[in-house]
Amino acid sequence: xxxxxxxxxxxxxxxxxxxxxxxxxxxxxxxxxxxxxxxxxxxxxxxxxxxxxxxxxxxxxxxxxxxxxxxxxxxxxxxxxxxxxxxxxxxxxxxxxxxxxxxxxxxxxxxxxxxxxxxxxxxxxxxxxxxxxxxxxxxxxx
Numbered sequence: 001x002x003x004x005x006x007x008x009x010x011x012x013x014x015x016x017x018x019x020x021x022x023x024x025x026x027x028x029x030x031x032x033x034x035x036x037x038x039x040x041x042x043x044x045x046x047x048x049x050x051x052x053x054x055x056x057x058x059x060x061x062x063x064x065x066x067x068x069x070x071x072x073x074x075x076x077x078x079x080x081x082x083x084x085x086x087x088x089x090x091x092x093x094x095x096x097x098x099x100x101x102x103x104x105x106x107x108x109x110x111x112x113x114x115x116x117x118x119x120x121x122x123x124x125x126x127x128x129x130x131x132x133x134x135x136x137x138x139x140x141x142x
Contacts, residue, residue: 006047010054016108017050023083024113056109064114070101076115077103094122
């Protein structure tokens, strides 16, 4: 049996979102229909769909893509910036009980995506040593 997670999100403007997710994932959607688009990703293995309309702000905290190394994080940053997307770095930060290197990018609907690598396990939930420490424990990974 092959498992592939499926994530479906609501978006306000399908065309803007298709452009953003094409840039983020580096591939075109496999299907676009009125009010709908589907990305069938191999890396990471994911069936990701966009549905135009509905509530976009629900209880979703953030989304992420884990990569193998800091070099992969930086390569993704460079690729996204070449596509015209603004990124925010968090290098050598402690978040969610792990020391990580990561970047953040935000979709047209405000969905925050992190591209990250785990450097080491950590005993604390949030950052105590980065240049911009978190304001509270609830700020971790958000």
